[in-house]
Amino acid sequence: MQNLNIIQWNLNGFYKKINELKILIAEYSPDLICLQETNFTDKSHTDLRNYTSYTQHRTNGLRASGGVAIYVKTFFPSKQININTHLEAIAISVQLNETNLNICNLYLPNQTKIELFDVENITKQLPKPFIILGDYNAHSTTWGSEKTDYRGKIIEKILENDNMVLLNDTSPTHINIANGNLSCIDLTMCTSTLAQRLKWKVLPDIYSSDHLPILTYFIPRLGDTNKNKSRRWNLKTPNWSLFSDIIEFEITKIQHNDHSNIENTVKTFTDMITSAANIAIGSSINLTKKPKVPWWNDEIKRAILNKKNALNTYKKHKTLENLIQLKKLRAQAKFLIKKSKKNSWKEFTSSINPKTNSHMIWNKIHSLKGLNRNQEIHITDAQGTTSSPKDVAEKFGTYFQANFSNDIYKQEFIDEIKIPSENSPITSTINPCNSEQIDLNSNITLNEMETALKKCLSKSPGPDSIPYCFITNLGITAKKFLLDIYNNIWHSGTIPDEWKKGIIIPILKPGKKKHSTDGYRPITLLNTMTKVMEKIINLRLIWFLEKNEILSKEQSGFRHARSTMDNLIIIKTEIENAFKHKQILGMISLDITKAYDSVWRHRILTILSKILTSGNMFKYISNFLKERQFQVKVSNTLSNTFYQENGIPQGSSLAVTLFLLAINDIVETIQVPVISNLYADDFNILCRSNNLNTVQEFLQKSANNLSDWSKKTGFSFSNLKSQSIIFTKRRKIKPLKITLDNLVIPNQDKIKILGITFDSKLNWLPHLKNIRDSLSQKLNIIKIISHTTWGGDSSTLLMIYRALIRSKTDYGSILFNNANTSHLNMIQTKLNTAIRLSIGGFKSSPIESIRNIANEISPKLRREKLLLLHCARTKRNTNNPATKIINTYIQEAEKKNIKINNILDRKPYNFPPWNTTFNVNLSLTNFKKENTIPSIYKNMLQNILQEHPNSVQIYTDASKTNNGVGVAMIVNNQKITYKLPPQASIFTAEAIAIYKAAKFFHSECVSPETKCIILSDSLSNLIAITNTSNPPDTTKLIQEETFQAGKKGKQILFVWVPGHSGILGNEIADKEAHNAIDSTSTTNINSITFDDAKIVINTYINNKCHSHWRQLNTKLNQIKNNTNLWTNSGLSRKDETTINRLRIGHTHLTHSYLMSNDEPPSCDTCRVPLTVKHIITECHKYNQYRDQFHISEQICQALGPNPQDTNNLILFLKKSELYNLI
Structure with missing residues (x-):
């Protein structure tokens, strides 16, 4: 379909606005113009030069008023579509290449009474595909209005049609001249097949009409524009073997060089990697005007070329044989394109998860259609409009640099705190001989580097053009060379300049002005080699902070086994307690102005000096914070270099941890009865009492303390962005009047905390409305993909549904689980529609049947499941303040026979995991059991045991039956058994057996031997013991016990033995574990793991769902009596x-x-x-x-x-x- 620009505008009088209309035409050169309130009469001259006009006049007015008109450039063949309606509407058909585009222009005055039938009547008469646009005078929160009126509900009903998509992005389209209020009453809808190619935006120009012009345009294909092109690595078919071999050969020429000049060494190594990549991987840049799409490949290229050649042959020689060959090659090309599109889409959807945003999926849809995804940025300020990418990048650079400058601090802080402190040297008071400090500052290991690389999954390269996969696929010599670079930097404290320079990509903030620099947030790209090193350092620092409980327990941000839900459920519970005791709860949500940009670096180093010695860690972080630089990239064009004077570097994992340290003591300013709640920089304080004055007094005192804290730390609070709220069931309560730095914090009747809207009565209606409106936009993706050949299968659509739509309702669902059913139905309707569209169900289909086909449980059951999982996850971390909150939920779970009160606690290692290894022998796994007779295993095991004479041998095993779970260990002739809860998995049982064996040798064994061999047939457990990056909870118990034994000089070797292979100790352990299940004398261990609890919870929910299904009487029940996926x-x-x-x-x-x-x-x-x-x-x-x-x-x-x-x-x-x- 050709590219086309459409402008719609309620201009309120064609003749009065003709000059403004001409300016609009001159600036945007629209192909179609749709006007409302033209105020034409039958005698009016309605033409526009170079346009064909179609008009519909109001016939029942006493004066010239109302009316609609469509103008089409004469270049495009067009004709009017006759539609039977009493509404002010006109429709035309425009011929574009081989297809027709049908457009209806509609004006619905406020005084005209309309019903659903009136609008449906028009949509039914329009040939597809069509666009229907105009001034609807309809309000709905779905498209950005403050309220939803009757007419808005009618349009919402229209949009429930599987094939209708609303293009509005919630931007205001109307200004009330009398009071300045903004509203969204001009709408643009289209059929789903068009939506993927259309872009909609309100024009910034304000003309004398109270409506803003709207531009709807077809996104050009990638080849239609000649913007700056970026070079990309061909990572679809890399030759990693050649890549590695080239570098391994080249590195021999420099591997003996010293690293005295780290800048040159890093540059040489970087150039070596990119040179090898150019040979073994290759890169490309699309310089042609042909569409560059992700599904394009050489096979398709050849097929299309063959098709063209066949066409030329047939034109020259029109024989039957040539015609058959042409048809055959056309079919082959069509088949290959369709197949490749499907494969490209499946490859993309396999990476979709709840963190995938809808913008990424829209980009993929546009990509598969060969559409241009480049978003040009134009900046409008006092100097006018800037469009050149270079100039726009410079504007952003200047803006971001100002955010990092000393201007963000108050002059009083600079003069009295910052300058005097920075003129004083920082001296550590920590003993450098402390064993923890020695471990923290020890050499970086190859194992640490490999562990960090496993966490780096992005394919995007940094400023040096090196993606993580290049580093991952280096040969061993090259990796050791990189490790030498890391350790040189680690000991010298000198980081290469290029590793401290970032490239900032401006990203538009949701709902912000797209033509202003302050509407964008910076996303920084850093070199991948430095990010790997930062991850290594950060993992060490996090271990140290968590082990020594340096971070405040109130801080939930970016910490293992913590989440936003911890903070939110505490707030909710406090509000409910206030309601229960007929109290008043006051809460203040404090906004720290540019929190990351305003971090005072000297403060971070001062804090670190009190917990770290002046060793490698301290030196590295000190240099890491200094002399940071950045460039801004806009449309693949770089700005000049700018400097980051303050704050922490964006895009760095280490920087996040440093920020947590910088803000850590904010909670110390809050004293009981006020409660503090911290997630990264999201800080809330709340207090409840029977007396409003008491709440006011304590919150004001806390606000004063926070003001004093900010004056000492350099952080500052935004009085306007901070908010206060009162939660109470009482009526006619006065608002809070809390001042911060002599300015009153605004009071609200609803407040948004970590993405959840709390209203003063806690009925959840505002939040559920927000979710409903968000889902309406995301449903468009499902509608569009369900009408394509390349992405419309149910599994893919359900994957997108779960990632984009269900995840939206999942978040916070444990909070609003008890909301009014009618309120919950607002979002449930959207969920039902999304699932039905995903599986292609007919509109009248029973929702229970739809869910069964989709293998989805009901929203109510899902909320119950998520609440149980949250309780189990929270119980895993006893240091989490939310553990006290969930006891009520745990008691309710116990009544359902779901035991989650005895979940193993997960604590940080007591030993440095990067410096600790465990001795595990898996050599017997080299012999496959089906090909190996028992005698061979016995002989091989005997060889292993002979290598370790004078060792205590302990055989362990576990057994799980319908009656329970038992474990056993055999030490010489001694048999020790335990019984676990029936919910424990066999993995947990085997792990407990190994743990008890290690504990026995460490603490209870009276043997003089200092070596122990623990023999187990649980291969998965023994492999897990070698993992110190993120092992199962039971494995951590084994590792801790083994480490503590090692400190006492007791060494433990773990050996895998095959089960049921005649190995005597293993056979006895197996028998005793089985007997332990029914034994009344066996010692009980009442612990399970979080993973065990998940299985229990899932089983409970699935059984409940299955039982409910069996009680229904739908047509699907007659053929399917279970809830299993077909x-x-x-x-x-x-x-x-x-x-x-x-x-x-x-x-x-x-x-x-x-x-x-x-x-x-x-x-x-x-x-x-x-x-x-x-x-x-x-x-x-x-x-x-x-x-x-x-x-x-x-x-x-x-x-x-x-x-x-x-x-x-x-x-x-x-x-x-x-x-x-x-």
Whole structure:
């Protein structure tokens, strides 16, 4: 489809605004102009030069008023579409290449009464695809209005149509001249097939009309623009072997050089990597005007070339043979493109998770369509509008540099605190001989580097053009060379300048002005080699901080086993307690102005000097914070270099931890009865009492303390962005009047904390409305993809549904679980629609059947599941303040026989994990059990034992049956057994057996031997022992016990032995573990792991869902009596939709009467009600086809999960001409 620009505008008088209209045309050169309130009469001259005009005048007015008009450039063939309506509307069809675009312009004055039928009547008359736009005078929070009126609800109903998409992005389109209020009443809707190619924006120009012009345009294909191109590595088919070999060879030429000049060494190594990549991987830059799409490959290129050659051959020689060859090659090219699109989409969707935002998916849709995703930025300020990428980048650079300058600090702080402090040297008071300090400052190891690389999954390169995968695929010599670089930097404290320079990409903040620099936030790209080193240092620092409990327990941000929900559930519980005791709760949400940018670096180093010695760690961080530089990139154009005077570097994992240290003591300013709540820089204080004056007094005192704190630290609070709120059931309560630096903090009746809107009555209605409106936008993605051939299969759509839509309702659902059912239904309706669209269900389908096909549980059950999982996760960390809050929920879970009160606590290691290894022998795994006789295993094991004479040998095993779980260890002739809760997994049981063996040797064994061999047949547990980066909780117990034993000179070796292979100790341990289950004398261990609890919770929820399904009486119940997933692998979208509808029992053929209020259909042949069961198994009309394709007379088999039955049914439907009626 050709590129097309459409401007819509309610100009309120064509003749009065003609000059402004001409300015608009001159600036934007629209191909179509849709005007409302033209105020034409039958005698009016309505033409515009170079445009074909179509007008509809108001005929019932006493004066010239209302009316609509469409103007089409004469270049485009067009014609009017006659529509039967009493509304002010006009429709046209514009010919674009080989297709037609249909556009309807609509004006709905406030005084005109409309119903749903009136608008539906128009949409039903318009040929597809179409755009319907205009001034609707309809308000809805879905498209950005403050409220939803009756007309807004009508339009919302229209948008519930599977094929309708709203393009509005919530930007205001109307200004009330009298009071200056903004609203969104001009709308643009289209069919879903068009939406993926259209872009919508309100123009910044303010003309004399109270409506703003709107530009809707087709996104150009990538080849339609000639912007700056960036070079990309060809990572789809890299030759990693060649890449590694080249570097391994080249590095021999420099590996003996010293690293005295670290700048030159890093540059040489960087150049070596990029040179090898150019040879072994290659890069490309798209300089042609052909569409560059992710599914393009050489095979498609050849197929299209062959097709073109065949066409030319046929033009020259029009023979039947050449025609057949042309058709064959055209079909082949079409098939390859479709297949490649599907593969590209599946590759992308496999990476989708709840953190994937809708913007990424829109970009992928545009990419598959070959559309230009480049977002040009234009900045408008007092100097005018800046469009050149270079100039825009400079504007951003100047703006961001100002944010990092001393101007962010108050002059009083600079004069009295900052300058005097920075003129005084920082001296550490920590003993450098402390064992922890020695470990912290020890050499970086290769194992640490490999562990850090495993956490680096991004394919994006840094400023040096090196992505993480280049480092991961280096050879061993090159990795050791890089390790030498790291250790040289580590000991010298000198970081290369290029490693302290970042490239900032400006990203538009949600809901902010796109033509202003302050509407953007900086995302910084750093060199990947330095980010790997920073991860290594950061992991060490986090271990030290957590082990010594230096970070405040109130801080939940960026900490293991902590989340925003910890803070939010504390706030919710405090509010509920206030309601329960008829109290008043006051809360202040404090906004720290540019928190990361204003961090005082000297303060960080002062804090570190009190916990770190002046060794490698301190020197590295000190240099890390100094002399930071950045450039800004806009449209692949770089600005000049700017300097970051203050703050911490963006994009660095280490910087986040340093920020937590910088803000850590903010909680010390708060004293009881005030409660503090901290997530990174999101700080809230709350206090409840029977007396408002008491709440006021204590919160004001806390605000004063915070003001004093800010004057000493350099942080400052924004009085306007900070908010206060009162929660109470009392009526006519006065607002809080809290001052911060002599300015009153604004009081609100609702407040947003960490993405959750709390209202003063805690009825959750404002928050649920926000979710509903957000889901309406995200539903467009499902609608669009469900109408494509490359991405419309149910599994993909459900994946997107879970990542974008369900995750939106999941977040915070444990908080609003007890909200009013009618309020919860607002979001449940959207969820139901999304699932139905994903599986292709007919509109009348029962939601329970839809969920069953999609393998989805109900929202109510899901909220219960998430609450139970949150409780289990929180219980895992006893240092979390939220553990005190969840006891009520845990008691409720106990009543359901869900035991989560005895979950193992997860604590930081007592030893430095980077300097600690464990001795695990897995050599017997080299012999496959099916190919190895027991005697060989016995002989090999004997060899291992002989290598370690005078060692205590302990065999361990575990057993799990329906009656319970038992573990055993065998030491010489001593048999020790334990019994675990029945919820414990076999992995947990085997791990506990190993742990008890290690503990026995460490603490209880009276043998004089200093060596121990623990033999287990649990390979997964023994492999886990070697993992110190993120092991299972039970494994940490084993590692801790082994380390403590080592400190006493007791060494433990873990050996894998095959089970049931005649190894005596293992056989005895197995038998004793089994016997322990039913023994009354066995010692009980009442602990399970979080992973065990997850299994228990999932089983409970699944059983509950299954039980509910068995009680229903839907058509799907007749063929499917369980909630297991039935896959439809290999089916097209159309086939899959057809089968799903038939299984549910609701199809267009049998149930469309419900949409049109007609009578239920009857079978013309048999004179009985027309049902799916009748069509497939009973109707005499189709007996022949039923026999031909072996369709079972049993509906449960005909529509069952068997792939052959499914394929036969599809053939039956096609042959009987029913396929397109379903």
